[in-house]
Amino acid sequence: MTPADLGRPRTPSAAREQITTDSRTERFRARIKMLGSLSCQLSRASDLDELFRAVYSELAGVLELNAFVLGQYDEANQVVHVVRQVHSGTELPGGSFPVGNGLTSEVIRTRQARLIRQWSIDGPRWQVGYATEAEGFAQPESGVTVPVVSDQRVVGVLSVQSYRAHAYDEDDLLLLEATAEQVSGALRNLRRSERLDSQLQRRVTELETILASMADALLIVDASGRIVSLNRAAREVLCIDDSAILFGKPLSHVQWREWPPAARAVADALEPIIEALGRGEALREVEAELRADGRRVLSFSCAPIHDEAGAPFGGVIVFRDTTGKREMELIKNEVLWMASHDLRTPVTAIKGYTQLLERRLTKGQATPELVANFVGVLRGQSDYLVGLLNLLLDYSRLEAGRFELEPKRIDLVALVNDVVASVQAMSEGYRVTLQTPPVIEGDWDAVRLEQVLHNLLTNAAKYSPAHGLIDVRIEADEQSATVRVADQGVGLAKSELGQVFKRFYRVEGTRRLEGTGLGLYICQRIITASGGRIWAESSGPGHGSEFCFTVPRYSRQIEQRCPRGACCWPSPACWEQVSPRLRSRRAQA
Structure with missing residues (x-):
């Protein structure tokens, strides 16, 4: 309106046109404001329910809404999942329905919005109905349904309906299409957020699993x-x-x-x-x-x-x-100290006697008797040195899990007789009595069992008084064999009966005698790996000791006790740690 028009009389038709224009302008402004408010709310929506309520509350302020529906479209399964719906101001739960012949299905197939001014004239044949308390069942007379499109694909639908004909016009259609664009962006954000949440939850679950394990x-x-x-x-x-x-x-x-x-x-x-x-x-x-x-x-x-x-x-x-680690470091230091200490004795003796023999030979003072005596000492010290080195080698194999048993059918009585004869030859001045059946056959590793017997007999001789008696007895039944070696030596306190089989343990009062503290420990590991057990008995210090072990006679008895195999090391529960060579040999047997 120009200044010249201010004084000019206005006709009724012009006044009506002005009112209509002002009304449309005001409605346009309200809808622009509504879209801005909706954009803010959708940006804060954390789930579909919040998104639905934001869209409904904003549309209800500018449109006549007897019914409102927001649905998501599952293209793969051709199903519409209704997020939520509102009828006459009451929020109702959603549901699902397959794409068919109704208005929603038509909008999804054509990807075109539909404005229904009067359902009986321009609506599809299939029409939705709602149950009402007053009328029992009612059908909308008009409505607008628009697709929600994202990346050229229909991902959902928006639908508003009224029980009054001609409740909606082209402006309402444009408003719903603008709203659908905002809903499309909000759905993308939600899906992105859900993916991020899912990834975050997966990472959290992974982290919790790692921490728990x-x-x-x-x-x-x-x-x-x-x-x-x-x-x-x-x-x-x-x-x-x-x-x-x-x-x-x-x-x-x-x-x-x-x-x-x-x-x-x-x-x-x-x-x-x-x-x-x-x-x-x-x-x-x-x-x-x-x-x-x-x-x-x-x-x-x-x-x-x-x-x-x-x-x-x-x-x-x-x-x-790290107590175990610290203990292993201490054990390692003890092994090094023991090796340096015990190896020094035979090495020093060998070196000393060699130098002395060399001087006697140089001066022509080496008589046959002297040479024989020196050679005997050198042989004895060399044997002791070899035995000590073998003991250390066995210990290192034990700790590394590389100790293998190779059982074969042998006579235990013959093996015990051989060991007794060998010990008696080296340890004169001791009497050994032997009580055994004629023959006891079984599947044992002869080398390792001889090692156990030799250790028990030499210990009995070492810790017994001169001319002491060592009693060896063997008992057997169909299942197992038991060997007992009794002496009249220093004896053991009750508290020491279980300690003597620990690595580096030395009985009180015997530290002046040569020994590494590894012999009985290795014996215990050999007997355990053979499927048996070893123990010590004593009435106390000064009353002698008896060391005993029991082993199954046949490999199948060991396998019955440990299905994983008879020759595993260090215990019957560790068959997987046995070398592939031994496992293949067992498989071929």
Whole structure:
């Protein structure tokens, strides 16, 4: 309207046109505002339900809605899944229906929006109906249904309906199409978010599985040292039941009356590690020795977690029990010390007698008797040296799991007689009595069984008084054979009966005698691998000892005890660790 028009009288038709124009302008502005508001709401929607309610609430403010439906289209299965629907202001659950002959199916097939001004005139034959409390059943008279398209594919439908004819026009159709475009973008975002959530959940599940299966204990704390998370291994080390709630408090504040001292000691050892994390420090394999439950060593490593600004806001602590590792290091040192100490004796003797013999020969003072005596000493020391080296070699094979048994049919009585004769020849001054049946046959590794018998007999001679009696007895039945070697030596205290088979163990009062502390340990491993057991008996110190072992007579009896095989090492449960060569030989037998 121009300034000249202000004073000019207006006709009724012009006034009506102006009102109509103003009304359409106002409706247009309201719909633009509605689309802007909807865009904001859809950007915050976290699931389909929120998306549905946002679209419905905005459309209900600008359109007549007796019914509203939002559906997703499953192209692969030709099925429409109704997310939600509203009828007369009441939200109803969705459902599913196959693509057929109705309006929704037509829109999906043609990918074209449909405006139904009056259903009886321009609507399809198939028409949806709704149950109502007042009329029982009602059918819409008009409606608008538009496809939701994404990447050139129909992914859903939007439908608004009214019980009044001519409730919608072309402007409403355009509004629904604009709304469908926004819904399409929101669905893409939701699917992307769902994929990300799924990936994140999968990563979280993988991480939780890794943490739960970790042999090392893991603890996560925040900047104040409060527990955020801990895995099962950490709960076990700290003796914390799965039902115990620790999150949100430091370990130093945990006070349980029945908390074991060992767990409390671990918690105390963790405190300086947590304090280091609070200062942003990273530590690697810091060892702490605990004595609450004996000598125990734990190794701690930690790393701080930083925020985007680089400030520490917590950290991860990984710790493990390294007592076994420390013990293995001590054992290794003991082996080295023992080897250097015990090898020095025969080497020194051999060197000394060789030098002495050389001087006598140079001076012409070497009589046949002297040479024979020196050669005997050298042979004895050489035999001792070879035996010691073999013992160390057997021990290294044991620890590496490379010790194999090769059972063959042998006579145990003949083997015992040979060993007794050999020991008597080397250890004069001892009387050996032998009580055996004529023959005891069985499937045994003759070399290893001879090693056990030789060790038991030489120990009996070593720890017995001069002219002492050594009694050897063999008993057998159809299933097994038992060998007993009794002496009149130093005897064993009750507490030592089980200790003597441990590596490097030496009986109190016998350390002045030569010995490595490995002989009985190796004997025990050989007998165990043979499917038997070995033990010691004694009435106490000064009353002598009796060492006994029992072994199955035939390999099939060992296999019955251990289906995985008779010749496994170091125990019948470790058949998989036996060398391929032995496994193939067993398979061919």
